Amino acid sequence: MRTNSLIDPFGRRVDYLRLSVTDRCNFRCHYCMAEDMTFVPRQKLLSLEELYDVSAAFVDLGVRKIRLTGGEPLVRRDILKLVRALAKLPGLDELTMTTNGSYLRAMSQPLKEAGISRLNISIDSLQPERFKALTRFGSLEDVLAGIDSVLKANFDNTKLNSVIQAGVNDDEVVDLAQFAIARGLDISFIEEMPLGEITSHEREKTQITSKEIRQQLETIWNLVDSAETTGGPSRYARVVGEDSKIGFISPISNNFCGSCNRVRMTADGRLLLCLGNENSLDVRAIIRSFPGDMKRLKHEIIAAIERKPERHHFDPKQVDIVRFMNMTGG
Numbered sequence: 001m002r003t004n005s006l007i008d009p010f011g012r013r014v015d016y017l018r019l020s021v022t023d024r025c026n027f028r029c030h031y032c033m034a035e036d037m038t039f040v041p042r043q044k045l046l047s048l049e050e051l052y053d054v055s056a057a058f059v060d061l062g063v064r065k066i067r068l069t070g071g072e073p074l075v076r077r078d079i080l081k082l083v084r085a086l087a088k089l090p091g092l093d094e095l096t097m098t099t100n101g102s103y104l105r106a107m108s109q110p111l112k113e114a115g116i117s118r119l120n121i122s123i124d125s126l127q128p129e130r131f132k133a134l135t136r137f138g139s140l141e142d143v144l145a146g147i148d149s150v151l152k153a154n155f156d157n158t159k160l161n162s163v164i165q166a167g168v169n170d171d172e173v174v175d176l177a178q179f180a181i182a183r184g185l186d187i188s189f190i191e192e193m194p195l196g197e198i199t200s201h202e203r204e205k206t207q208i209t210s211k212e213i214r215q216q217l218e219t220i221w222n223l224v225d226s227a228e229t230t231g232g233p234s235r236y237a238r239v240v241g242e243d244s245k246i247g248f249i250s251p252i253s254n255n256f257c258g259s260c261n262r263v264r265m266t267a268d269g270r271l272l273l274c275l276g277n278e279n280s281l282d283v284r285a286i287i288r289s290f291p292g293d294m295k296r297l298k299h300e301i302i303a304a305i306e307r308k309p310e311r312h313h314f315d316p317k318q319v320d321i322v323r324f325m326n327m328t329g330g
C-alpha cells in the first residue's frame with residue numbers, strides 16, 4: 001500500500017477534498033432537494049473539531065485544495081471559526097467555498113479575512129419570480145447584493161455556477177453569461193445530474209447538453225477553448241475580447257472522470273470516492289471509535305482510495321444514487 005500520498009489504482013492523484021459542512025440549506029432548489037427534506041440529526045453531523053481533524057489528515061496525505069460546501073455552508077454555526085482554523089493548515093494551498101450567495105452581503109468580508117481565497121456562487125436565474133420558483137425560498141435581491149459585496153471584497157477569480165435546464169432557464173444562458181462578463185467574473189454552466197429522487201420534474205425532460213448551451217453563447221461571443229483549470233471538472237473557454245472564462249461542467253454528456261483528482265466528505269462523515277457511486281468509507285465511525293488516532297484515520301483513507309472507481313455512470317432516466325446533492329456536497 002502506498003503511503004503519504006493518495007494515488008488511486010488508475011494513477012490519479014487525489015489532491016482536492018470537497019467537504020460538506022452541513023446538509024441543511026435555506027433554499028430548496030428543485031433539482032437539488034425535495035420540498036420536504038429530512039435532514040441528518042445534528043449529533044450525526046461531524047463537529048467542527050472532527051471536520052478539522054479530517055481535513056488535517058487529508059492535507060497530511062497530500063491534499064492541497066479544500067472546498068467547503070453543503071447544503072449551504074454559511075448556515076453552519078461557527079463556520080468562520082472553522083475557516084480560520086483550516087486556513088492555517090500547513091501545506092494547504094487553497095481554501096474555497098461554494099455558496100448560494102444569500103448571506104454574502106454580510107459574510108463576504110469576514111470570509112475573506114478568515115482565509116477563504118475563492119468563492120463559487122450559484123445563480124440559475126436573473127428573473128426574481130423565476131429565481132424564487134427555482135429555489136422555492138430564495139430571494140434574487142439577496143444574492144445580487146451578495147455578489148456586489150464579493151466584488152468589493154476583492155476575492156480572486158470569483159465564479160458563478162448555473163445549472164441549466166431545458167424549458168426552465170435555458171432562455172437565460174446568454175443573460176447569465178452577460179451578467180458575469182459585465183462584472184469580470186467567470187461562469188460555469190452545469191448539466192443537471194440525477195442525484196436523489198425528486199417529484200418536481202422529470203430530469204430526463206429537462207436535460208440540455210453543454211454543447212447546446214455553448215451553441216447559444218457562440219451566437220454572441222467568440223469562444224476559444226482553454227487548457228486553464230481551477231482543479232475542478234469545468235472545461236473552460238476564453239471569451240474573446242473579455243476578461244471572463246466560461247466553463248462547462250458536463251457530467252452527463254462528456255465524462256470527466258479521467259482527470260478526477262477529488263473526493264468528497266458528506267456532512268455526516270462519509271467519504272465518497274466518486275460523485276456517481278455509493279462506494280464510501282464511514283470516517284465518522286473511525287474518528288468516534290478511535291478519537292485522536294490520526295495514524296489509523298490516514299491508514300483507512302489510503303486504503304479507501306484504492307477503491308476509487310474508474311468513472312461514474314449517470315442515466316437521467318433512472319435514479320441510481322439516492323442521496324441528494326445537498327448530502328453529497330457540490
Ligand code: SAM
Nearest residue numbers: 032070071072098099100122161192193325330
Ligand atoms: N448551497 C451551495 C450552492 O448552492 O452553491 C453549495 C452546495 S450545492 C449542492 C453545490 C452546487 O451543486 C450548486 O451549484 C448547485 O447548483 C449544484 N447542484 C445541486 N444539485 C444538482 C444536480 N442535481 N445536478 C447538478 N448540479 C446540482
Ligand code: SF4
Nearest residue numbers: 025027029032071100
Ligand atoms: Fe441549497 Fe445549494 Fe441545494 Fe440550492 S443547490 S438547495 S442552495 S444546497
